[in-house]
Amino acid sequence: MNIRSTATLAAVALLSFATVSCADDGATGSPMAARSAGFVSAAGATIQPGDTVEFVTTEFAFSPNTTVAEPGDYHGVLVNNGTMTHDIKFANGEAIQAAAGERVEFDFTVPADGVTFSCTIAGHAEAGMTGTIDTPASAAAAAAGGHPTSGEPDVVEANPDAAPYVLHDPRVPARGEGDGVTLIVGGAPDGGDLIEVEMVVEEKLMTVAEGFEQMVWTFNGTVPGPVIHTEVGDTVRVHLVNPATSSVAHSVDFHASQVAWNDEMRSIEPGEDLIYEFTTDYAGVWMYHCGTNPVLHHIANGMFGMVITEPEGGLPPVDDEFFLVQNEWYLGPQGEVSSFAKANQAAPAPDFVMFNGVAFQYKDHPIEVATGADVRLYVLDVGPSIDSSFHIVGTIFNDVWKEGVHLAQDNDGNWGSQAVDLSPAQGAVIELSPQEDGLYPIVTHAFNFPGRGALGLLQAGDGEP
Numbered sequence: 293m294n295i296r297s298t299a300t301l302a303a304v305a306l307l308s309f310a311t312v313s314c315a316d317d318g319a320t321g322s323p324m325a326a327r328s329a330g331f332v333s334a335a336g337a338t339i340q341p342g343d344t345v346e347f348v349t350t351e352f353a354f355s356p357n358t359t360v361a362e363p364g365d366y367h368g369v370l371v372n373n374g375t376m377t378h379d380i381k382f383a384n385g386e387a388i389q390a391a392a393g394e395r396v397e398f399d400f401t402v403p404a405d406g407v408t409f410s411c412t413i414a415g416h417a418e419a420g421m422t423g424t425i426d427t428p429a430s431a432a433a434a435a436a437g438g439h440p441t442s443g444e445p446d447v448v449e450a451n452p453d454a455a456p457y458v459l460h461d462p463r464v465p466a467r468g469e470g471d472g473v474t475l476i477v478g479g480a481p482d483g484g485d486l487i488e489v490e491m492v493v494e495e496k497l498m499t500v501a502e503g504f505e506q507m508v509w510t511f512n513g514t515v516p517g518p519v520i521h522t523e524v525g526d527t528v529r530v531h532l533v534n535p536a537t538s539s540v541a542h543s544v545d546f547h548a549s550q551v552a553w554n555d556e557m558r559s560i561e562p563g564e565d566l567i568y569e570f571t572t573d574y575a576g577v578w579m580y581h582c583g584t585n586p587v588l589h590h591i592a593n594g595m596f597g598m599v600i601t602e603p604e605g606g607l608p609p610v611d612d613e614f615f616l617v618q619n620e621w622y623l624g625p626q627g628e629v630s631s632f633a634k635a636n637q638a639a640p641a642p643d644f645v646m647f648n649g650v651a652f653q654y655k656d657h658p659i660e661v662a663t664g665a666d667v668r669l670y671v672l673d674v675g676p677s678i679d680s681s682f683h684i685v686g687t688i689f690n691d692v693w694k695e696g697v698h699l700a701q702d703n704d705g706n707w708g709s710q711a712v713d714l715s716p717a718q719g720a721v722i723e724l725s726p727q728e729d730g731l732y733p734i735v736t737h738a739f740n741f742p743g744r745g746a747l748g749l750l751q752a753g754d755g756e757p
């Protein structure tokens with residue numbers, strides 16, 4: 293396929309389906325067509341080999357996305373009126389890319405049975421960027437019910453040769469420690485402590501459940517991304533890097549911050565970076581995630597993590613601290629990105645719901661504590677779409693800070709908690725103490741999900757009653 297640089301099209305008869313409509317002309321013989329030699333209206337006419345067809349892209353659609361053409365060779369113009377990079381790839385050709393605001397010319401061929409086209413940037417086709425050029429013959433076949441249905445299969449088979457999953461360590465890093473995290477005491481502009489975070493986007497293969505490998509998008513190579521442990525009053529300076537090798541733009545949105553969405557949270561293209569600096573003004577268990585469109589897909593494909601902000605001076609010490617991030621996984625084909633189409637259902641049905649990125653990992657590898665230990669959990673539901681009713685069988689939560697609301701231990705009346713309800717993007721600090729040697733299942737008490745991966749074990753003592 294021949295790609296030409298941007299040039300004037302003044303001499304070319306241009307078909308702009310996006311901007312011209314003759315639909316209100318009820319008479320035969322459109323006056324618009326009569327005025328403009330070579331122009332063919334979108335309504336009813338068939339374009340001819342040699343014509344130029346303009347394809348306008350926005351988030352997330354092509355205009356036109358259906359038309360009828362005689363088989364043959366055509367000129368195309370891709371006009372990107374969107375805010376991010378898009379491309380157009382015909383099933384029989386190569387992808388032609390245009391940055392936001394750019395127009396790119398190319399050639400394409402319509403075979404005898406028509407051709408489909410789409411944007412190949414991850415998630416964009418599933419978000420709606422697909423189209424079809426029928427020929428008169430294929431249109432007639434489609435009208436007779438002959439169009440094949442395309443798309444990925446709903447059921448993805450386990451691959452016995454998939455790499456074993458990597459166990460995600462649930463222990464909470466100390467304040468200012470962890471992957472890519474550095475504490476500089478007194479290093480903040482206000483004289484307070486500075487926590488620097490080197491955050492690099494990495495798109496990689498990952499086993500999200502035994503037998504299922506996906507092309508996940510990550511912060512620093514893990515799902516969830518690094519836990520960033522802070523106290524109220526810290527300054528956090530994040531250097532977000534989207535390497536040139538990335539396939540799409542990415543960004544980061546820290547719920548722990550109070551900053552302008554269209555500044556620090558902006559998307560950056562592959563090869564770009566940005567500095568995102570904020571102060572931790574409020575204590576909590578905060579979500580961070582990629583906010584690049586379609587946000588649903590960037591979260592569903594692994595781009596999320598937790599910021600812990602303790603009150604100034606820190607919470608009272610306990611015996612053990614763990615973090616648990618609940619998310620859903622909507623399987624794409626083996627080795628490919630997760631399915632945006634499945635995630636985007638009005639009533640989504642995830643293939644897996646998991647803690648810390650891998651289904652069943654803490655069932656296979658229980659989290660061990662001493663019997664009677666004071667255990668503190670930092671729990672976050674990142675969705676992207678499904679609530680958690682976080683529960684540990686056989687325990688009662690005796691101290692819970694949920695979104696700033698505190699159920700205190702030894703309160704007047706001795707109230708306790710059995711399950712903490714977390715909608716997507718809500719977090720809690722939960723304390724408990726297993727009273728007997730044995731096993732305590734960690735679940736969401738929405739009980740269609742433990743069987744799909746949202747099941748771990750807390751092991752007290754040797755695990756034997």
Ligand SMILES: [Cu+2]
Nearest residue numbers: 542543582590
């Ligand atoms: Cu992203």
